[in-house]
Amino acid sequence: MSGKTLIVEIGTEELPPKMLYGLAQLFYENIIAELKVFQLVYKKVIWFASPRRLALKVMHLNTYQVDRVIEKRGPKLTEAFDIKGNITEKANTWIHFNKVPISELETLYTTKGEWLICRKIIKGKKTNLLLPEIIEKAIKKISIPKLMRWGENNIKFIRPVHTITILFGDKLIPSILFGVKSKRIIYGHRFMGHSKIKLINADEYPQVLLEKGKVIADYKKRKEIIKNGIELTSCKLGGKIYLNDELLQEVTSLVEWPIILHASFKEEFLNIPNELLIHIMENVQKYFPIYGIKGNLLSNFIFITNIESNDNNDIIIGNEKVLNARLEDAKFFFDHDKKRVLLDNLQLLEKVIFHKKLGSLRDKTKRIQHLSKWIAQKIGANVEYSIRASLLSKCDLITRVVCEFPDMQGIMGMYYAIYNGENRDIAFALSEQYKPSFSKDTIPSSLIGCTLSIADKIDTLVGMFGINEIPKGSRDPLALRRAASGILRIIIEKKLPLSLEDLVQEAVSIYKDKLIIKDIINNILNFMFKRLEKFYIDFDINIFKAVLSVRPLYPADFDLRMQALSYFLSLKESNKLIVINKRVSNFLIKSNHTVCHVINISLLKQKEEIELLNNISNLTIKLQPYFSKGLYTEALIELTTLSSIIDKFFDKVQINTFDENIHINRLTLLSKIRSLFLQIADISLLK
Incomplete structure (x- = not known):
């Protein structure tokens, strides 16, 4: 696939670590959506995120939009020309309004008739002219509850923006976003490597950032480095890690150049409740606890630092002091609380x-x-x-x-x-x-x-x-x-x-x-x-509506009905019974008569309605234990036996008769069918 590489980087102050992954995903999804709207063809989009940047790389992005063909339908041919073949006033008005030369008019043939039509080819614009608008729209659609405002203007974003870099191939795309002009300069690590890096070509990203700036911009790669380092370190210490993915993700969002170190705390603090120890290490300090082979907590922990050092010992000692102080406080509070009866x-x-x-x-x-x-x-x-x-x-x-x-x-x-x-x-x-x-x-x-x-x-x-x-x-x-x-x-x-x-x-x-x-x-x-x-997000929404329509008030019972209907739809008889229930429901809804509670047997004139009543009566008795025990799947299987009997009834028996008493009696019979199914759900709502 031909095309050039596009790189977009937004350089910011430190982004919220718990939000970084989600922000990067939103930016990624938004840019894909906008590229689709603007009909730009590309191979793939890769996203990057670190504490001070959100970035996207679009591979093999076409240099032009796809040409579009716009069709505009005019009046019918019978209305466009008179009996002498001259263009009518109606057609002339349409032609002048759309500025279409008569020589370019075509005829559209359909099953419903023939129309005048004009087709216009809209040439695709240059991609580099569209990119500022595309990127701005993608960024503005990153919506979060709280945005920051900085400086003397009204511009808002998650954190203050310092740099904007938009390169398409080796060309800088002029743009102003958040009041910042697009430049080739991107920033490396705060304390290591080159502070400022000039990006010559979009293809250099993120490798140049890695080699010169000491920043691993690839979030997934950074996460994998941390994960593997933690697991290897815990093994060397004779322990194991129960990885907390939420913590792993947060730590990945806190560092640009992860260094895995380990330290220890005083063993006396192991007498503090484990949950409290773990909470302080994971949630307060962002450390990874280490467990023994039997699952017991060890007095070792792993932490991630964002900088290389010639002597890691000072960093380790510093982290040990901080954690020991925290645990000393926790132990004091715990001992103090125990002096009082709860x-x-x-x-x-x-x-x-x-x-x-x-x-x-x-x-x-x-x-x-x-x-x-x-x-x-x-x-x-x-x-x-x-x-x-x-x-x-x-x-x-x-x-x-x-x-x-x-x-x-x-x-x-x-x-x-x-x-x-x-x-x-x-x-x-x-x-x-x-x-x-x-x-x-x-x-x-x-x-x-x-x-x-x-x-x-x-x-x-x-x-x-x-x-x-x-x-x-x-x-x-x-x-x-x-x-x-x-x-x-x-x-x-x-x-x-x-x-x-x-x-x-x-x-x-x-x-x-x-x-x-x-x-x-x-x-x-x-x-x-x-x-x-x-x-029930994984269920057909109509199953939920069918069950909800009878409003079961016991959630456990509601769930049994959902499972039963889901299975029912896999049966070959289900479709026929759904159609029958829709038909029964329509008869009852459209009728102006009130059905009776009891069938008048003397009014049953045809063998098909007598047979249907007998089957309904037998099933009503047979299914009561099923309903009382929540055996809805079994009940539905039994109800499928009514399918052929109801079919015969509809084929041979006329519901809307001139004899009002017989008509009401037959509607009552239909209501008995519906009542049986409604003890589970309204399957007429299924599709």
């Missing part, structure tokens, strides 16, 4: 506001206690332990460790509870009360943990909906969508016999007159059903 913190929760309209954390604890008792009874969890766990659930929020490290809430509650001699099942439930806290997080493993988690989340949901503090657009500061998804995941994955309506009603009843919004129960149920739809 339950003694309960009275202090009166002074901590959960929400000014919903009371204190002590008030929330009381509501969680009530809900935990109710939920535990429904799902078969230990009621006594569930009530005790809910009583202790928020007591660790005012401990020194959790105040310093908020992510340790629940986990530290477990350790303090064990230290105080609480039952281990109760203590373990404290550590699980916030699960799942993100989309890929695990759900609570114990029923007490499930009880506590659901109680906490539904209380928050009902409270916030009740005072009209609900998610709007993409904003969800209180993570109510996550709370709803967490409740649904727990119920479905654990197959818990919980009704959403009963659960919401119970939570609403506790608040009494504090909630100001009417129809709150229905609002929350609708909100949760919208979250439920996200669970």
Whole structure:
């Protein structure tokens, strides 16, 4: 493929490390979309990202746009020429408006007639003239919640922009973006290599940056170097690494020239809870903990530095000092907290506001206690332990460790509870009360943990909906969508016999007159059903609509119906039954008559309707145990036996008869068919 290489680099101040990968992906996707819009042909696009740059390289980009043919249809031939073959006024108006020479007019032949048509060839523009607009559009579509403004102008971006480099082959593309003129200068590492590098040709990138600037611009390559270095170092130390990909990605976004080093901390700190140690190393210091062969935490760690040094010892000692100081503080806080019984913190929760309209954390604890008792009874969890766990659930929020490290809430509650001699099942439930806290997080493993988690989340949901503090657009500061998804995941994955309506009603009843919004129960149920739809993203949307139409209020039951319908669509009889259900549904919708509850047997005149009634009656009795046990797949298989019988009925029996009583009786028969299927889903909505 012919063409030239395009390189675009935006040089900035340090970009947010947790956002760098996503920003690079957005830039990459946006540029591909714009190249498509502008009809520019290329071989492939490669993206680069480091702490101080976002860059794209387009390989074999054509130097011209593809020529486009524009077709404009005019009037019909019968309207374009009169009976003498002269051009009509209507055709003349169209010709003059489109500035088309009569000699270039053509005829378009279609099955619906013949029309005048003109075709114009729009020559493609030079690529280098289009690039500034393409790049500007791609950059402006990088949308994030918070943008920065710098200098005296109104220009905004993720971080202040210092350099713009756009080269097409060896030609600099003049452009001004973010108030910065495009130049050939790109910047190397802050402390190593060449500070400024003049880019002669786009093909040199990123190799020239690597060789002269000591910057590995290739994000994936940098990540692989770090990953391999960590694994090799841990092996040399006689340990192993459980790679946290989120941390690996963040560290990759923090360095341009990764150097892998290892150090150690005082062994006495291994007596601190492992979760706290790991949190400090990974989340606070961005270090990688090392584990022994048996999975025990070692007093060694690996860290990544961004600079080469003739003597790494000073760097190692410096990092050891920082970590040991952090762990010394953590140990002090932990020892201090253990001096106080966890339950003694309960009275202090009166002074901590959960929400000014919903009371204190002590008030929330009381509501969680009530809900935990109710939920535990429904799902078969230990009621006594569930009530005790809910009583202790928020007591660790005012401990020194959790105040310093908020992510340790629940986990530290477990350790303090064990230290105080609480039952281990109760203590373990404290550590699980916030699960799942993100989309890929695990759900609570114990029923007490499930009880506590659901109680906490539904209380928050009902409270916030009740005072009209609900998610709007993409904003969800209180993570109510996550709370709803967490409740649904727990119920479905654990197959818990919980009704959403009963659960919401119970939570609403506790608040009494504090909630100001009417129809709150229905609002929350609708909100949760919208979250439920996200669970079935891999399913045909019509399956979800078919199940939702009958509004099963038990999420575990909803899931069984979804699985059953998915299997049903694989059966050869499914299509025929869907068509039959659509036909039945249409008859009932279009009818102005009200169907009866009972079939009048004396009005059955034809053998086909008698046979259909007999089969419906038999299936109604046979399928009741299936429906009560949630055996929807088996029920649908049984219902496929009606296919040929209903076909005969429609072939031989006339629904719309002049005898109104017979007509209503036959509509009632159709309603019985529909009722059977509606005990699972409305399959007439399937396509």
